[in-house]
Amino acid sequence: MAEESRPRQIVLVRHGATDWSEAGRHTGWTDIPLNNDGLRQAATLARRLAPHTFELVLCSPLQRAVSTCRIAGYRDVAELDADLREWSYGDYEGMTTAQIRERDRHWNLWDEGVLNGETLAEVAARADAVIARVRAVEGDVALFAHGHLLRVLAVRWIAQHAPLARHFNLSTASISTLAWEHDWPSITLWNDVSHLRGQG
Template sequence: MTLRLYFMRHGETEWSKSGQHTGRADIPLTANGQQEARRLGERIRSITFDHVLVSPLKRARQTCELAACSEGAETEPDLIEWDNGDYEGQTHADVDTQRPDWNLFRDGCPGGEMPDEVSARADRLIRRLKKLDGNVALFAHSHIGRVLGARWIELPVQVGEHLILNTASLSILCYQHEDSNVPAIESWNGGNES
Protein backbone atom coordinates (compact mmCIF):
# COMPACT_ATOMS: atom_id res chain seq x y z
CA MET A 1 0.00 0.00 0.00
CA THR A 2 1.11 3.54 -0.72
CA LEU A 3 1.43 6.08 2.08
CA ARG A 4 -1.26 8.78 2.22
CA LEU A 5 -1.29 11.31 5.04
CA TYR A 6 -4.62 12.85 6.04
CA PHE A 7 -3.74 15.95 8.06
CA MET A 8 -6.62 17.35 10.10
CA ARG A 9 -6.49 20.58 12.05
CA HIS A 10 -8.46 20.66 15.29
CA GLY A 11 -11.85 22.37 15.56
CA GLU A 12 -12.43 25.90 16.75
CA THR A 13 -11.24 27.05 20.19
CA GLU A 14 -11.89 30.37 21.92
CA TRP A 15 -8.40 31.49 20.92
CA SER A 16 -8.61 30.40 17.29
CA LYS A 17 -11.89 32.34 17.15
CA SER A 18 -10.32 35.50 18.67
CA GLY A 19 -7.09 35.23 16.66
CA GLN A 20 -4.85 34.64 19.66
CA HIS A 21 -1.65 32.67 19.11
CA THR A 22 -2.27 29.24 20.57
CA GLY A 23 0.79 27.06 20.90
CA ARG A 24 1.19 24.94 23.98
CA ALA A 25 -1.84 26.32 25.90
CA ASP A 26 -4.03 23.26 26.41
CA ILE A 27 -7.46 24.70 25.74
CA PRO A 28 -10.60 22.79 24.71
CA LEU A 29 -12.81 23.10 21.67
CA THR A 30 -15.77 25.47 21.70
CA ALA A 31 -19.26 24.04 21.13
CA ASN A 32 -18.87 25.10 17.48
CA GLY A 33 -15.45 23.41 17.38
CA GLN A 34 -17.06 20.19 18.61
CA GLN A 35 -19.61 20.41 15.80
CA GLU A 36 -16.81 21.05 13.29
CA ALA A 37 -15.01 17.94 14.54
CA ARG A 38 -18.16 15.81 14.13
CA ARG A 39 -18.62 17.12 10.57
CA LEU A 40 -14.97 16.32 9.87
CA GLY A 41 -15.69 12.77 11.05
CA GLU A 42 -18.56 12.52 8.58
CA ARG A 43 -16.26 13.61 5.73
CA ILE A 44 -13.68 10.91 6.52
CA ARG A 45 -16.09 8.14 7.53
CA SER A 46 -15.45 6.10 4.36
CA ILE A 47 -11.65 6.08 4.85
CA THR A 48 -10.02 3.18 6.66
CA PHE A 49 -6.99 4.41 8.57
CA ASP A 50 -4.06 2.08 9.15
CA HIS A 51 -2.56 4.49 11.70
CA VAL A 52 -3.98 7.41 13.69
CA LEU A 53 -1.55 9.86 15.28
CA VAL A 54 -2.65 12.76 17.44
CA SER A 55 -0.99 15.73 19.13
CA PRO A 56 -0.88 15.48 22.92
CA LEU A 57 -2.92 18.71 23.26
CA LYS A 58 -6.58 18.55 24.27
CA ARG A 59 -8.02 20.35 21.25
CA ALA A 60 -6.48 17.84 18.83
CA ARG A 61 -7.41 14.84 21.00
CA GLN A 62 -11.03 16.07 21.26
CA THR A 63 -11.19 16.52 17.48
CA CYS A 64 -9.86 12.99 16.95
CA GLU A 65 -12.42 11.56 19.37
CA LEU A 66 -15.40 13.53 17.99
CA ALA A 67 -14.36 12.54 14.44
CA ALA A 68 -14.67 8.91 15.61
CA CYS A 69 -10.98 8.12 15.07
CA SER A 70 -9.71 7.71 18.62
CA GLU A 71 -9.80 3.91 18.78
CA GLY A 72 -6.17 2.81 18.50
CA ALA A 73 -4.94 6.41 18.18
CA GLU A 74 -1.38 7.04 19.33
CA THR A 75 -0.10 10.27 20.82
CA GLU A 76 2.65 11.75 18.66
CA PRO A 77 4.71 14.38 20.51
CA ASP A 78 6.12 15.86 17.28
CA LEU A 79 2.59 16.89 16.23
CA ILE A 80 2.38 19.38 19.10
CA GLU A 81 1.83 22.98 18.00
CA TRP A 82 4.63 25.54 17.50
CA ASP A 83 5.75 26.86 20.89
CA ASN A 84 4.78 30.56 20.85
CA GLY A 85 6.82 31.38 23.95
CA ASP A 86 6.39 35.04 24.91
CA TYR A 87 3.69 35.51 22.23
CA GLU A 88 1.36 32.82 23.58
CA GLY A 89 -2.19 34.18 23.88
CA GLN A 90 -1.41 37.40 22.01
CA THR A 91 -2.97 38.41 18.71
CA HIS A 92 -0.89 39.36 15.69
CA ALA A 93 -1.84 43.01 16.33
CA ASP A 94 -0.53 42.71 19.91
CA VAL A 95 2.79 41.37 18.71
CA ASP A 96 2.98 43.98 15.94
CA THR A 97 2.93 46.80 18.52
CA GLN A 98 6.06 45.29 20.12
CA ARG A 99 7.73 44.03 16.98
CA PRO A 100 6.50 45.52 13.67
CA ASP A 101 6.85 43.25 10.64
CA TRP A 102 7.18 40.13 12.81
CA ASN A 103 6.65 36.90 10.90
CA LEU A 104 6.38 33.59 12.78
CA PHE A 105 7.78 31.52 9.91
CA ARG A 106 10.80 33.81 9.51
CA ASP A 107 11.40 35.09 13.05
CA GLY A 108 10.06 32.44 15.43
CA CYS A 109 9.06 33.27 18.98
CA PRO A 110 11.24 34.58 21.81
CA GLY A 111 11.05 32.11 24.67
CA GLY A 112 9.57 29.56 22.25
CA GLU A 113 10.58 27.75 19.06
CA MET A 114 12.54 29.13 16.14
CA PRO A 115 11.76 28.15 12.53
CA ASP A 116 14.76 25.82 12.21
CA GLU A 117 13.66 23.95 15.37
CA VAL A 118 10.11 23.42 14.09
CA SER A 119 11.47 22.43 10.68
CA ALA A 120 13.76 19.84 12.29
CA ARG A 121 10.82 18.47 14.28
CA ALA A 122 8.69 18.18 11.13
CA ASP A 123 11.57 16.48 9.27
CA ARG A 124 11.99 13.98 12.10
CA LEU A 125 8.27 13.19 11.97
CA ILE A 126 8.30 12.86 8.17
CA ARG A 127 11.18 10.37 8.35
CA ARG A 128 9.11 8.21 10.71
CA LEU A 129 5.93 8.61 8.66
CA LYS A 130 7.72 7.50 5.47
CA LYS A 131 8.34 4.13 7.13
CA LEU A 132 4.57 3.53 7.30
CA ASP A 133 2.19 2.26 4.64
CA GLY A 134 -1.46 2.95 3.98
CA ASN A 135 -3.72 5.73 5.19
CA VAL A 136 -2.42 7.72 8.16
CA ALA A 137 -4.65 10.18 10.04
CA LEU A 138 -2.82 13.09 11.69
CA PHE A 139 -4.79 15.27 14.12
CA ALA A 140 -2.90 18.41 15.05
CA HIS A 141 -2.68 22.19 14.66
CA SER A 142 -2.37 25.01 12.16
CA HIS A 143 1.28 26.05 12.32
CA ILE A 144 2.83 22.61 12.68
CA GLY A 145 0.56 21.48 9.84
CA ARG A 146 1.72 24.31 7.63
CA VAL A 147 5.35 23.46 8.35
CA LEU A 148 4.64 19.76 7.73
CA GLY A 149 3.08 20.61 4.35
CA ALA A 150 6.06 22.72 3.29
CA ARG A 151 8.64 20.20 4.47
CA TRP A 152 6.72 17.24 2.95
CA ILE A 153 7.30 18.76 -0.50
CA GLU A 154 10.87 19.61 0.49
CA LEU A 155 10.42 23.38 0.64
CA PRO A 156 11.77 25.67 3.38
CA VAL A 157 9.78 26.17 6.57
CA GLN A 158 9.08 29.78 5.51
CA VAL A 159 6.74 28.52 2.76
CA GLY A 160 4.33 27.57 5.56
CA GLU A 161 3.36 31.24 5.76
CA HIS A 162 1.47 30.74 2.48
CA LEU A 163 -0.35 27.53 3.45
CA ILE A 164 -3.48 28.50 5.39
CA LEU A 165 -5.26 25.87 7.49
CA ASN A 166 -8.77 26.57 8.77
CA THR A 167 -10.19 24.83 11.82
CA ALA A 168 -11.35 21.25 11.18
CA SER A 169 -9.82 21.29 7.70
CA LEU A 170 -8.54 18.23 5.86
CA SER A 171 -5.36 18.15 3.76
CA ILE A 172 -3.90 15.15 1.95
CA LEU A 173 -0.17 14.58 1.46
CA CYS A 174 0.91 11.75 -0.82
CA TYR A 175 3.29 10.90 -3.65
CA GLN A 176 3.03 11.92 -7.30
CA HIS A 177 2.07 8.78 -9.25
CA GLU A 178 2.90 6.76 -6.10
CA ASP A 179 6.60 7.51 -6.65
CA SER A 180 8.18 7.92 -3.21
CA ASN A 181 10.83 10.17 -4.76
CA VAL A 182 8.18 12.80 -5.56
CA PRO A 183 6.20 13.92 -2.49
CA ALA A 184 3.05 15.87 -3.39
CA ILE A 185 0.06 17.66 -1.90
CA GLU A 186 -3.18 16.25 -3.27
CA SER A 187 -5.45 18.68 -1.47
CA TRP A 188 -5.05 21.47 1.06
CA ASN A 189 -7.32 23.13 3.63
CA GLY A 190 -10.40 21.34 2.41
CA GLY A 191 -13.83 20.88 3.73
CA ASN A 192 -14.74 23.25 6.56
CA GLU A 193 -17.49 25.51 5.31
CA SER A 194 -18.66 26.68 8.75
Protein backbone atom coordinates (compact mmCIF):
# COMPACT_ATOMS: atom_id res chain seq x y z
CA MET A 1 0.00 0.00 0.00
CA ALA A 2 1.44 3.38 -1.01
CA GLU A 3 2.22 5.74 1.83
CA GLU A 4 -0.28 8.61 1.85
CA SER A 5 0.36 12.11 3.13
CA ARG A 6 -0.65 12.10 6.77
CA PRO A 7 0.37 13.51 10.16
CA ARG A 8 2.73 11.46 12.30
CA GLN A 9 0.60 12.24 15.34
CA ILE A 10 -2.10 14.65 16.44
CA VAL A 11 -1.74 16.03 19.95
CA LEU A 12 -5.09 16.97 21.51
CA VAL A 13 -4.91 19.63 24.22
CA ARG A 14 -7.99 20.42 26.26
CA HIS A 15 -8.02 23.97 27.63
CA GLY A 16 -7.34 24.71 31.28
CA ALA A 17 -9.97 25.01 33.98
CA THR A 18 -12.65 27.68 34.13
CA ASP A 19 -15.14 28.51 36.85
CA TRP A 20 -17.85 26.81 34.80
CA SER A 21 -15.85 23.65 34.08
CA GLU A 22 -15.04 23.27 37.76
CA ALA A 23 -18.74 23.64 38.60
CA GLY A 24 -19.78 21.06 35.99
CA ARG A 25 -21.68 23.64 33.94
CA HIS A 26 -22.09 22.96 30.22
CA THR A 27 -19.85 25.51 28.54
CA GLY A 28 -20.35 25.69 24.81
CA TRP A 29 -19.94 28.93 22.90
CA THR A 30 -20.12 31.17 25.98
CA ASP A 31 -16.68 32.79 26.06
CA ILE A 32 -15.56 31.98 29.60
CA PRO A 33 -11.96 32.83 30.59
CA LEU A 34 -9.53 30.55 32.36
CA ASN A 35 -9.59 30.87 36.14
CA ASN A 36 -6.45 30.85 38.30
CA ASP A 37 -6.33 27.05 38.28
CA GLY A 38 -6.59 27.07 34.49
CA LEU A 39 -3.76 29.59 34.16
CA ARG A 40 -1.50 27.40 36.28
CA GLN A 41 -2.49 24.33 34.29
CA ALA A 42 -1.67 26.07 31.01
CA ALA A 43 1.81 26.89 32.31
CA THR A 44 2.46 23.19 32.94
CA LEU A 45 1.42 22.47 29.35
CA ALA A 46 4.20 24.75 28.13
CA ARG A 47 6.78 22.50 29.77
CA ARG A 48 5.04 19.30 28.66
CA LEU A 49 4.79 20.35 25.00
CA ALA A 50 8.24 21.95 24.74
CA PRO A 51 9.93 18.88 23.17
CA HIS A 52 7.45 18.83 20.26
CA THR A 53 7.81 20.48 16.87
CA PHE A 54 4.44 20.93 15.17
CA GLU A 55 3.91 21.42 11.46
CA LEU A 56 0.42 22.78 12.19
CA VAL A 57 -1.25 24.15 15.31
CA LEU A 58 -4.99 24.79 15.26
CA CYS A 59 -6.96 26.42 18.06
CA SER A 60 -10.60 27.04 18.87
CA PRO A 61 -11.37 30.78 18.76
CA LEU A 62 -12.94 30.70 22.25
CA GLN A 63 -10.77 32.50 24.78
CA ARG A 64 -10.28 29.59 27.17
CA ALA A 65 -8.60 27.65 24.35
CA VAL A 66 -6.76 30.68 22.98
CA SER A 67 -5.36 31.55 26.41
CA THR A 68 -4.25 27.96 26.96
CA CYS A 69 -2.56 27.96 23.55
CA ARG A 70 -0.84 31.29 24.26
CA ILE A 71 0.46 30.34 27.71
CA ALA A 72 1.61 26.98 26.34
CA GLY A 73 3.72 28.94 23.84
CA TYR A 74 1.94 28.33 20.53
CA ARG A 75 -0.37 31.29 19.92
CA ASP A 76 2.07 32.98 17.51
CA VAL A 77 1.98 29.98 15.17
CA ALA A 78 -1.58 28.78 15.79
CA GLU A 79 -4.42 29.23 13.34
CA LEU A 80 -7.90 29.76 14.73
CA ASP A 81 -10.41 27.22 13.42
CA ALA A 82 -14.10 27.69 14.19
CA ASP A 83 -14.70 23.97 13.68
CA LEU A 84 -12.82 23.39 16.96
CA ARG A 85 -15.38 25.29 19.03
CA GLU A 86 -17.15 23.32 21.73
CA TRP A 87 -20.65 21.87 21.25
CA SER A 88 -23.27 24.61 21.26
CA TYR A 89 -25.58 23.54 24.09
CA GLY A 90 -28.48 25.86 23.27
CA ASP A 91 -30.98 26.14 26.13
CA TYR A 92 -28.72 23.99 28.33
CA GLU A 93 -25.79 26.39 28.14
CA GLY A 94 -24.44 27.09 31.62
CA MET A 95 -26.51 24.35 33.26
CA THR A 96 -25.23 21.31 35.13
CA THR A 97 -26.44 17.82 34.32
CA ALA A 98 -28.32 17.77 37.66
CA GLN A 99 -30.18 20.96 36.72
CA ILE A 100 -31.12 19.59 33.30
CA ARG A 101 -32.36 16.38 34.92
CA GLU A 102 -34.74 18.40 37.04
CA ARG A 103 -36.60 18.90 33.74
CA ASP A 104 -35.93 15.43 32.32
CA ARG A 105 -34.65 12.89 34.83
CA HIS A 106 -33.51 10.47 32.10
CA TRP A 107 -31.58 13.05 30.09
CA ASN A 108 -28.10 12.42 28.83
CA LEU A 109 -26.27 14.52 26.29
CA TRP A 110 -25.25 11.71 23.97
CA ASP A 111 -28.75 10.30 23.42
CA GLU A 112 -31.08 13.22 24.04
CA GLY A 113 -28.97 16.07 22.71
CA VAL A 114 -29.85 19.68 23.55
CA LEU A 115 -32.70 22.09 22.90
CA ASN A 116 -32.03 24.87 20.40
CA GLY A 117 -28.34 24.00 20.05
CA GLU A 118 -26.24 21.75 17.87
CA THR A 119 -27.00 18.12 17.22
CA LEU A 120 -24.35 15.50 17.83
CA ALA A 121 -24.26 14.95 14.05
CA GLU A 122 -23.39 18.61 13.54
CA VAL A 123 -20.58 18.40 16.10
CA ALA A 124 -19.29 15.24 14.41
CA ALA A 125 -19.36 16.98 11.02
CA ARG A 126 -17.14 19.75 12.40
CA ALA A 127 -14.78 17.15 13.86
CA ASP A 128 -14.65 15.38 10.49
CA ALA A 129 -13.75 18.67 8.81
CA VAL A 130 -10.82 19.14 11.18
CA ILE A 131 -9.67 15.57 10.59
CA ALA A 132 -9.79 16.08 6.83
CA ARG A 133 -7.67 19.20 7.20
CA VAL A 134 -5.00 17.64 9.40
CA ARG A 135 -4.76 14.42 7.41
CA ALA A 136 -3.15 16.43 4.61
CA VAL A 137 -0.28 17.48 6.91
CA GLU A 138 3.06 15.69 7.07
CA GLY A 139 4.49 15.98 10.57
CA ASP A 140 2.93 16.49 13.98
CA VAL A 141 -0.21 18.53 14.59
CA ALA A 142 -1.54 20.13 17.79
CA LEU A 143 -5.20 20.94 18.42
CA PHE A 144 -6.19 23.22 21.33
CA ALA A 145 -9.89 22.80 21.98
CA HIS A 146 -12.64 21.53 24.29
CA GLY A 147 -13.74 18.40 26.10
CA HIS A 148 -16.75 17.19 24.17
CA LEU A 149 -15.46 18.33 20.78
CA LEU A 150 -12.14 16.54 21.27
CA ARG A 151 -13.87 13.38 22.48
CA VAL A 152 -16.00 13.31 19.34
CA LEU A 153 -12.97 14.05 17.19
CA ALA A 154 -11.06 11.12 18.70
CA VAL A 155 -13.78 8.58 17.99
CA ARG A 156 -14.27 9.93 14.48
CA TRP A 157 -10.49 9.60 13.95
CA ILE A 158 -10.85 5.85 14.53
CA ALA A 159 -13.91 5.78 12.24
CA GLN A 160 -16.43 5.07 15.01
CA HIS A 161 -19.87 6.55 15.55
CA ALA A 162 -19.93 9.79 17.53
CA PRO A 163 -22.00 8.49 20.51
CA LEU A 164 -19.05 6.28 21.49
CA ALA A 165 -17.45 9.50 22.78
CA ARG A 166 -19.54 9.22 25.94
CA HIS A 167 -17.03 6.64 27.19
CA PHE A 168 -13.96 8.89 26.77
CA ASN A 169 -13.53 11.17 29.79
CA LEU A 170 -11.28 14.17 29.21
CA SER A 171 -9.88 16.36 31.99
CA THR A 172 -8.97 20.02 31.73
CA ALA A 173 -5.41 20.65 30.52
CA SER A 174 -5.07 17.01 29.49
CA ILE A 175 -2.92 15.68 26.65
CA SER A 176 -4.05 12.93 24.29
CA THR A 177 -2.52 11.69 21.05
CA LEU A 178 -3.91 10.21 17.87
CA ALA A 179 -1.61 8.37 15.49
CA TRP A 180 -1.37 5.19 13.44
CA GLU A 181 -0.99 1.45 13.94
CA HIS A 182 0.29 0.32 10.53
CA ASP A 183 -2.39 1.57 8.12
CA TRP A 184 -5.22 2.26 10.53
CA PRO A 185 -5.79 5.29 12.78
CA SER A 186 -5.36 4.67 16.50
CA ILE A 187 -5.54 6.41 19.87
CA THR A 188 -2.06 6.16 21.39
CA LEU A 189 -2.52 8.24 24.56
CA TRP A 190 -5.65 9.39 26.34
CA ASN A 191 -6.39 11.96 29.06
CA ASP A 192 -2.83 12.21 30.35
CA VAL A 193 -2.58 14.71 33.21
CA SER A 194 0.74 13.53 34.63
CA HIS A 195 2.19 17.01 34.06
CA LEU A 196 -0.34 18.40 36.59
CA ARG A 197 0.85 16.24 39.47
CA GLY A 198 2.12 18.24 42.41
CA GLN A 199 0.48 21.41 41.13
CA GLY A 200 -0.78 23.56 43.99
